[in-house]
Amino acid sequence: MEGKTLYRKIPKIDKLLEEPKIREMEERWGHYLTVEAARRCVNEIRSAAQTGNEQEVEARIEDITSAMEAYLEEYDRLRMQPVINATGIILHTNLGRAPLNKEIVESISGMMSGYSNLEYDLKSGCRGSRYAHFAENICRLTHGEAALAVNNNAGAVLLMLSALTCGREAVVSRGELVEIGGKFRIPQVMEQSGTRLVEVGTTNCTYANDYEAVVTQDTAAFLKVSTSNYKIQGYTRESSIEELVGIGKKHGIPVLQDLGSGCFVDLKKYGLPEGSSVAESLEKGVDLVCFSADKLLGGPQAGILVGKKELIDKIAVHPLMRALRIDKFTAAALDAVLDCYVREADCTGKIPVLEMLSRPLDRLREDAMRLQEVLSIHENVLVKTRIRESSARLGGGAMPEEIISSISLELRPLRISARRMEENLRLGKLPVIARIEEACIVLDMRTIGSEEIQILMEVLPKVMLC
Ligand SMILES: *Cc1c(COP(=O)(O)O)cnc(C)c1O
Secondary structure (H helix, E strand, O other), X not given: OOHHHHHHOOOOHHHHOOOHHHHHHHHHHHHHHHHHHHHXXXXXXHHHHHOOOHHHHHHHHHOHHHHHHHHHHHHHHOOOOOOEEOOXXXXXXXXXXXXXXXXXXXXXXXXXXXXOOOXXXXXXXXXXXXXXXXXXHHHHHHOOOEEEEEXXXXXXXXXXXXXXXXXXXXXXXXXXXXXXXXXXXXHHHHHHOOOEEEEEOXXXXXXXXXXXXXXXXXXXXXXXXXXXXXXXXXXXXXXXXXXXXXXXXXXXXXXXXEEEEOEOOOHHHHOOOOOOEHHHHHHOOOOEEEEEOOOOOOOOOOEEEEEOHHHHHHHHOOHHHHHOEXXXXXXXXXXXXXXXXXXOOOOHHHXXXXXXXXXXXXXXXXXXXXXXXXXXXXXXXXXXEEEEEEEEEOOOXXXXXXXXXEEEXXXXXXXXXXXXXXXXXXXXXXXXXXXXXXXXXXXXXXXXXHHXXXXXXXXXXXXXXX
């Protein structure tokens, strides 16, 4: 056929929009997205016309409504939405780190949909501070003198250095020049803050007197950074916090600590090693600690700074404070989570991260058995199942080496590949994120809630064919 006639067949967008089926789409997805879908499909037809492929042009025209619908449905399917985390990684950065308890979310929903006293002091009837709501509770829980919170801990580190050490020197051990990920590297953050980095010690060994040896008039701080995403093993030495605080006191130099994953509870209760305790660092004399609110603390994304009032006061007036300020949603969630910690002697049930850590293996085994049960009619036909011990992890840059014993359900699909089954799970109505290990899907029970087990009971039988 002549090129020109082929081009004439290409549907016009405004004509398409008059078709009843496409009008229905417009009602469901709106004008903007429907026109976008139509343009895309029409462009594909035009490309086919350019190559003179008449058959393809005809087929695509025939198919245009379903192609548009597929495009719009994909838009829905890939939107931001809840997923089931079957990876066993509790603080999964890609999956939003710490989940919040439903009750907590409900308790703050009124503040999301209406006005609140975010920066209004109800007692005096005057302007208030958004930090006042939670600062007092942070101090209660850590015995710090004053506290602040910003958008995240990366921001807290940058702010702390910008406000306290800019134009001067901060001393850091060579073993603690951490890269957190996402290009956040301690030496670069230092540079960004206008601080001169003074490295001391070696990768594996740094002693207290290494810090003392470099003290000058220009030393503004000693900085301790938690090596939260790696571990140096073998012959290692680091100066204790107490030693560093001692030297700091002697020379009038504050000790700052980026704790990474701060925590308000005794982690031994959850079978984890000590560490990350904010109160302990402050008690040992650290002047200022910063940490993430959405790591072990189990709160919303935020960076908390707590310690000496004199230092917090300096930080509070720095221009970056406004740039990094915490938004009202986070402030409300943080306030609610801290309220749990203050109110309840044991808030395991209210903080999902802690609740997941505390789930007994028996319960995880029961969950796995319930899932195995619904697949029993397909056993050896569509799938081979096995319940086995597995290793969950904290993830999210907290205790990288720590293995949390767990139970997994292993599924070996017999009719389709594991990759295909993983895709079926991932692209389902409620996406399930799982690992593939040796041609099996591994569902780790530690990060799957009871309600999600119910959902999986319905989902699993449907993902093993095609
Ligand atoms: C995780 C981490 C950060 C960054 O915290 P975000 O809240 O993710 O910004 C900074 N320092 C250390 C040591 C960390 O572990």
